[in-house]
């Protein structure tokens with residue numbers, strides 16, 4: 001049978017036969033943008049892909065194999081660890097160790113930087129293996145957030161390789177484990193999204209060259225913290241609750257799992273915020289493995305990400321691996337609408353919330 005006939009038959013049956021897998025996509029990208037590259041980053045992305053599939057598989061089976069609930073320990077940043085946090089972390093560490101391309105790893109679950117002594121790799125990976133894990137028992141979407149740095153020239157691997165601004169990351173993204181597993185990835189040339197076909201065991205390109213809408217009347221923030229917010233943040237949120245030009249207020253959407261909240265924001269537009277407040281004076285979310293990767297993705301999709309002073313998140317230079325920051329990210333038009341509330345010293349008497 002000729003190739004054309006096979007193709008027509010597949011089309012008639014509604015079967016797509018020319019799928020772009022993540023591996024194919026990365027190899028094509030490399031040929032286009034870095035034809036002389038060593039292929040090391042490609043291999044590293046392949047190892048990341050394996051970790052995501054393994055974590056997705058483990059989360060899907062978690063309830064059946066008694067993996068839901070607390071493990072009875074706390075992690076580097078003082079949070080109670082879920083059993084799946086511990087296992088997700090182990091899966092991630094082993095995948096990075098096994099890749100041979102990773103020299104350093106920062107994980108939310110480990111107090112110290114991990115150095116793979118025997119590795120000759122030239123990359124450092126920062127990650128939150130299972131972000132949003134407090135939602136796990138309720139079956140809410142959680143995810144893995146990651147960023148990749150190339151080691152500094154001549155470095156044999158030290159903390160300086162990761163205490164760098166977000167602009168220096170060479171790749172970043174997240175995988176969301178929901179109804180399907182979605183991987184959103186940037187290597188600095190826009191954002192591309194993939195969906196895991198569990199039968200094929202492959203991430204398939206489903207969101208090529210993703211762009212976030214310029215504006216959307218959706219805000220995403222934990223309003224339970226409003227009592228601790230600054231006047232500026234309270235006034236900003238109050239302004240969104242008033243009828244806008246179309247007569248309707250903004251819609252509030254908050255899941256409480258950063259990956260899921262950012263995923264919706266990336267696809268639909270709007271704004272997500274987790275500001276510092278009088279309770280969490282430095283903010284809650286971690287700069288290296290939560291704020292930077294999400295900020296890079298958002299910027300690459302045409303959006304913006306700033307801290308509580310309205311400064312570009314990616315320009316921060318963390319002093320510690322588990323440093324925190326307030327963050328606001330989303331559609332460009334929405335972040336711009338927020339900025340005056342962050343930068344002007346607003347004094348208000350009271351806000352009706």
Ligand SMILES: O=P(O)(O)OC[C@H]1O[C@](O)(COP(=O)(O)O)[C@@H](O)[C@@H]1O
Pocket residue numbers: 079108128130131132133134222256257258259261274284
């Ligand atoms: O429950 P809160 O205070 O709204 O915090 C929710 C935020 O905390 C996180 O769950 C991160 O915390 P963990 O890393 O401890 O899971 C984010 O995913 C989410 O955006």
